[in-house]
Amino acid sequence: MKFRVLSKFIFRRYGIWIVALLVLIIGFWIFRSRRPDELNWRFVQAFGIRLPMHYTIHGIDVSRHNDRINWDKVRRMEAEGVRLQFVFIKATEGATLADKHFDKNWREAKKSNLRRGAYHFYHPTRDPIKQATNFIRHVQLNPGDFAPVVDFEVTNGQSDETIVNGLKLWLKTVEEHYQIQPIIYTNGNLYRQYIKGNLDDYPLWIADYSTKHLRRYNPDKLYLWQHNQAGWVQGIRGQVDFNVFVMSEDRLHDICL
Incomplete structure (x- = not known):
């Protein structure tokens, strides 16, 4: 009591x-x-978006939708001490299409001292060998360039088996030509349904705008993170996709020629 x-x-x-x-x-x-990599999350307002400053290598990706680009302005732009260091440029789509601004963007990105990469927009309804051939026909890679990228973001109503087998054929054909493993670009949902467990050996570039940590993806293969699609860069009209390299800087050569 x-x-x-x-x-x-x-x-x-x-x-x-x-x-x-x-x-x-x-x-x-x-x-x-908490994991050590979550303790240092710091964002600043730059390029019209919240930029994750715990990563040091920042870049963008562009296509004909960005119209004509003033690459000199892109090279010179700096925000909060950050300059862009790389760019991925759309080269081809499907079995026959080529981006009308690719050749110029490819040349000018090199002149601007940006590390460059080329990507192919993949359609599961088109022959994967012809799609790979389309990319190879238009893209000549040099030492220092990023490995080729397959942009996988549509399924076109195809079966899981058709999609996975088609991607495997594209990746194998392109790898044999350039002698380097291609990079797979996709979003979180498609990664979990088609890539995880099927194509785990390839470098991954993930588009995920809803998170500030990346624990749901394979840490041994995740190299690039597209964290925002609404950035702003001098010399480019409209909104721009922003990316960061998420590995340590000495791993950059893993995905470059």
């Missing part, structure tokens, strides 16, 4: 401090349990 009375007295007098202490203990435990 005396213990119960004493407990009520202590809680009545010190209850708020006990609760505060418990909150601090729980908060400290959660903080200590």
Whole structure:
């Protein structure tokens, strides 16, 4: 009985401090349990978006939808101490289409000292060998360029088997030609349904605008993260996709010729 009375007295007098202490203990435990790569998340407002500053290598990707680009302005732009260091440029689509601005963008990106890469927009309803041939016919890669990229973001109502087998054929054909593993670009949903468990050996470039951590993706193969599609860059009309290289800088050569 005396213990119960004493407990009520202590809680009545010190209850708020006990609760505060418990909150601090729980908060400290959660903080200590977070992964080290989550402890340094820092964002700044730059290029019209929130830029993840815990990564140091920033870049963009462009296509004909960005119209004519003033690459000199792109090269010279700086925001919050950040300059763009790389660009991926759309080269081809399907079995026959080529981006009308690719050749000029490819040349000018090189002149602007941006590390460059070329990507192919993949259609599961088209012959994967012909699509690979279309890309190879239009894209000459040089040492220092990024590995070829297959842009996989539509399924066109095709079966899982058709999609996975077609991607395998495209990747194999392109790898044999350039002698380097291509990069797979896709979003989180398509990654989980088609890439994970089927094409885990290839470097991954993921488009995910809803998160600030990347634990759901294979950390050994995730090299690039497209974190925003609404950036702004001098010399480019309209909104621009923004990306970061998420590995340590000495791993950049893994995905370059």
